[in-house]
Amino acid sequence: MSSENMRIEPAPEVGFFDKIFPRQVQPSGLIGWLTTIDHKRIGILYLVTALFWFLVGGLEAIMIRIQLHKPEYQDFVSAETYNQLFTMHGTTMIFLVIMPLAVAFFNYIMPLQIGARDVAFPRMNAFSYWMFFFGSVLINISWLFGEAPNMSWVGYSPLTNSTYTPGHSGDFWVVGLQILGVSSIVGALNFITTIVNMRAPGMTFMRMPVFTWMTLITALLVILAFPAITICLVELMFDRLFHTNFFEASAGGLPILWQHLFWVFGHPEVYILILPPMGMVSEILPVFSRKPLFGYPLIVGSGAAIGFMGFTVWTHHMFTSGMGNIATAAFALTTMAIAVPTGVKIFNWIGTLYKGQLVMSVPMLFALGFIYQFMMGGFSGLMHANAVHDLQQHDSYFVVAHFHYVLIGGALFGTFAGIYYWFPKVTGKMLSESRGKAMFWFLFIGFNLTFFPMHWLGLNGMPRRIYTYAARNDWGDLNLLCSCGAILMAIAVIIFYIDLFMTAKAGKACGPDPWDGRTVEWTIPSPPPVYNFKETPLVHSLDDFWYKKYPESAHIDEHDDEESPYYDEESSMHPSDHVDHGHHHDEHGIHMPGGSWFPLIAAFGFALGGFGIIMNDPTGGYSAEYLAEYDVPALTMLVHRFKFALVGGLIGVLGVFAWSMEPIGGYNIHFDDEDEKAGTEAVKESKKASKKAAKEAAKVEPAATEPAKEEAKSEDAEASEDKADEKEADKESDSEKKEEE
């Protein structure tokens, strides 16, 4: 894709708001990042922000492990600080790390996998990032006020009401989570619309890559599960601010309602965290086994089943709350049942590995680690499904071991697999294999060393959320082991960040398809140009790119079976698949929307409003004497109490208004080399890719020699292409600016 032939033509500016906050045409530098609505840049912002909070959450974890490394150790942090540490560790890792890491991939990879130019609503996408950004900052600046939330990430009432959690710490948590919830819901609405409505021609639902499928299911879970937590947070906020009675037992309120509403969200949330990494692993295993995913329809179907059943198991978090035998038995059954689709997935992954030509690269190592550790977490989860057994384990370190096996061993390992797998696509550079392997082994050994002993600790009776323990309990040795494991994990994480920085500085450049991939995101250059696809790809089967590269392997993979997703026949396409999707490369060129300030302004306004709610002054700024003497009307009082919240809300609403009135703006990209017809480019790219892949594969895997014959391609053409790619690997904005002249 040679960028010399590209012409850029800004669209005329129109409209009132353009005069104040003009839409940005190809902004560069900081303004470029602040106003960006490009899904790829937003994905990178998500990734970077989440990796920052990962360090913060990790630091909190290390402090927890230092505190617990020996019995009766009280010199490191106080009990109060310890409460803040485990609360913020949980909140950070779930809402600010694992979820946004997945969202980073939804943003960056999903549109590429379905052959789209961007998500359906680019500005909304930016808005959801900025809401996430400000929400995460809002929760964490509580540390600066010395009022970090300290009532655990589940925030059980009545512990969280204003009597037992006075001050602002509870408000930081309640308001921060609401803002993060808005961010998640808005983002999810966008992803579903994108997947449902912006698939490339020929990409039927059963030809979608598994990661895209899991994005779809996760996003559906988000829009249906997050309202429950938002409502219970709103109710709690009203309890805290206005002394309503939602969770006030003396007025008839039911604290257990909090638990129900929270876990109606909380259990689907577990699948929101794990389904995206499952999707990543389902992408990675076939590529590194060099054979198609075993049982694609079953993997997709069990993903959907997990998503649906995820709403039917929430009270297994509450077996000790005394719901009665019938409810307990019913939810124990549904909990055991949800293990079935999960097991189906695991067997399908093993089936994918079976007789594959395994390439033990870093993403594959993490994917294999994922399968093993997620399975361990699943087994201990099944033990919890037994309600009788659960009574013994509830709130013990056994539970801590279980969910860390699922969330670190599962979700985080899967996400690291995804990072190592797609990093070349995002940056055009390969992360180091040797550092990656070192990181994997440190993390794998460190993780199992930290969390496996916790199973025994839990069964020996060590409760969660205690800041120290008596020596006579004899938990000291195992806890020391756990703390040593945590150090190894910290080393792994340090290696990872070093690897990121060193690769950014001087990484090995890679072509568009370094892993010999199967899906369409590998057909375009790495990093992808701002418009992603010059021509919207035409998809003929699942793993379309693979069968374009290796048409001879098609018959082996049951292409003539009509039931198979690999089945390729023009007539099997839905009529609307042939509809021009708009982003067509016609005489107007490719239209790219301009950057916008308003998502940032609106998100800032709402976050400021949230901050105003947290920092509300119940006296409304009036002195006690004044209040004693005069009667301030309730409404005036309310306005004074929430003046900053109102200002923030107003900024937010105005931002949204201006946003909706904003002109389309943007610019058109023209390609002058019109002789390059649709398809030829894809074939050229793919040939080049398969050649690279062949080289790569030949290094590690002598069996993969079929693509070698593709090398007939002329060397010159490739050299010039490489040059163009490198150029594009430079800062996009720079090269584009040049062309504007």
Next chain:
Amino acid sequence: MASHAGHLIENPHEIGSTGLPHRKILMWLFLASDCMFFGALISTYLIYRGRSVSGPTPEEIFDIPLTSTSSFVLLMSSYLMVLALAAVERGDIGKFRIYCLGTAFFGSIFLGFQVYEFSHFYHAGLTLQGSLFGSSFFVLTGTHGCHVAIGVLWLLTLFFYSFTGGVTQKRALDTEIAGLYWHFVDIVWIVIFVAVYLLEYII
């Protein structure tokens, strides 16, 4: 429904793989999410029904004829919304203005009734803090009221937008989406009216 026929859409780029415009799918998805918001609130209300330890009770303060009137007005606003959409799809912007303003006006009447009802209940002793019934009632109906208020602002925006040439036959989708939201808010009120008000006289 006619509006996703190609000729009524200004920007054909907005039609996706399903043949539906992106924004319409977005609105339906949002409404699905909003169902869960109201579901959680109505559940809270129903779970707490009859658990208040202090008065006043719903039977003591509800005025069914009054609330029925305001409900009727809100439902009729949905009818006007349908007429407004039909008008803009015909390209009759003059009629659109009348019906759109009418819808917003009926919505405002409903809001006025709610303000009256809230202050009446407040003076009858039902407060946000006073009882569980007060807490769950005001938060549920208040959330619905906020939805109506947002809808009224939205309709007024469309109304004023029509004078700048922003509302045209080709952009009927804008009105259709506002209509989807408006109808949803009305339907939710039917559920709330039954679950909160009428239920007291049934069970």
